[in-house]
Amino acid sequence: LQLASGLRGALGRDEFQVHYQPQVDLESGEVRCLEALLRWFPAGGEVVSPAQFIPAAEASGLIISIGQWVLDTACAQLAVWRKDGFPGLRIAVNVSPVQFARPDFVEVVQVALDRAGLEAGALELELTERGVLADLPGVLEQFRALRRLGVQIALDDFGAGEAHLGRLLHLPFDVLKLDRNLIVTLDEQPEAQRFMSALQVFASSLDLELVAEGIETPAQLEAVRTLGCHRAQGYLLGRPVAVWPSPDEE
Numbered sequence: 001l002q003l004a005s006g007l008r009g010a011l012g013r014d015e016f017q018v019h020y021q022p023q024v025d026l027e028s029g030e031v032r033c034l035e036a037l038l039r040w041f042p043a044g045g046e047v048v049s050p051a052q053f054i055p056a057a058e059a060s061g062l063i064i065s066i067g068q069w070v071l072d073t074a075c076a077q078l079a080v081w082r083k084d085g086f087p088g089l090r091i092a093v094n095v096s097p098v099q100f101a102r103p104d105f106v107e108v109v110q111v112a113l114d115r116a117g118l119e120a121g122a123l124e125l126e127l128t129e130r131g132v133l134a135d136l137p138g139v140l141e142q143f144r145a146l147r148r149l150g151v152q153i154a155l156d157d158f159g160a161g162e163a164h165l166g167r168l169l170h171l172p173f174d175v176l177k178l179d180r181n182l183i184v185t186l187d188e189q190p191e192a193q194r195f196m197s198a199l200q201v202f203a204s205s206l207d208l209e210l211v212a213e214g215i216e217t218p219a220q221l222e223a224v225r226t227l228g229c230h231r232a233q234g235y236l237l238g239r240p241v242a243v244w245p246s247p248d249e250e
């Protein structure tokens with residue numbers, strides 16, 4: 001309850017920030033995309049993780065205005081990076097199912113892109129299976145509309161929930177993000193590598209780009225590279241930061 005009332009005025013009080021975590025293209029070694037990660041700094045308090053406040057924001061409906069602010073902020077930041085010498089850079093933004101289900105969502109995305117002067121290909125939307133399984137006909141329409149626009153859609157946290165594969169695969173995703181639970185076992189378990197190798201065949205037959213999340217060790221990075229993942233993200237390659245590139249990493 002305290003969380004919900006604190007959230008209510010948080011946008012107006014300017015308490016949110018978007019942090020950015022790089023995704024490294026495994027072929028070139030370059031950062032081609034960053035994931036936008038929301039952070040809340042309530043006045044006088046510690047930073048609150050979205051894992052804690054997103055559910056309350058969804059229940060209260062505040063997620064609509066917060067989510068729109070994240071989209072606008074991330075797109076505007078990307079436009080700045082592109083001008084500052086990273087012309088091909090892209091941005092990945094997490095989207096709540098509550099946001100995604102709204103009939104005006106595609107328009108909200110279009111407005112954010114237009115305001116920032118970005119083409120739709122600059123934006124990737126990350127959805128979890130939680131969001132796409134509720135109402136399949138409506139969701140499929142939404143996918144088609146976003147596709148027509150040219151936005152990419154990633155299935156986030158793959159391998160962490162109880163994915164209903166038969167239904168998920170009816171949706172035209174562009175990207176599969178492998179949850180870090182799959183990555184942590186790569187170091188020690190040979191069967192994990194065989195499983196990942198099968199996933200690579202599966203993803204490639206569906207024309208899905210594979211992103212490995214939660215890379216923390218050089219061995220994990222080497223493993224996902226060998227297994228044919230396209231991009232990698234994790235603390236080893238860069239933490240979420242308010243300012244990218246980090247001044248001290250230059």
Ligand code: G
Nearest residue numbers: 036037038049050051054070094095096240
């Ligand atoms: O960055 P962190 O580990 O604290 O994120 C925790 C969870 O919050 C992750 O599941 C992430 O996808 C989600 N998350 C981060 N930023 C956003 C956002 O802007 N919108 C939504 N809906 N979820 C987000």
Ligand code: G
Nearest residue numbers: 037094156157214215216233234235236240
């Ligand atoms: O659910 P989603 O994938 O959107 O959320 C990503 C979350 O994982 C973010 O909150 C981010 O802070 C966190 N994260 C990113 N890289 C790593 C990592 O290498 N290890 C761990 N433990 N968490 C990570």
Ligand code: MN
Nearest residue numbers: 035094126156
């Ligand atoms: Mn994500």
Ligand code: NA
Nearest residue numbers: 156157177213
């Ligand atoms: Na994830």
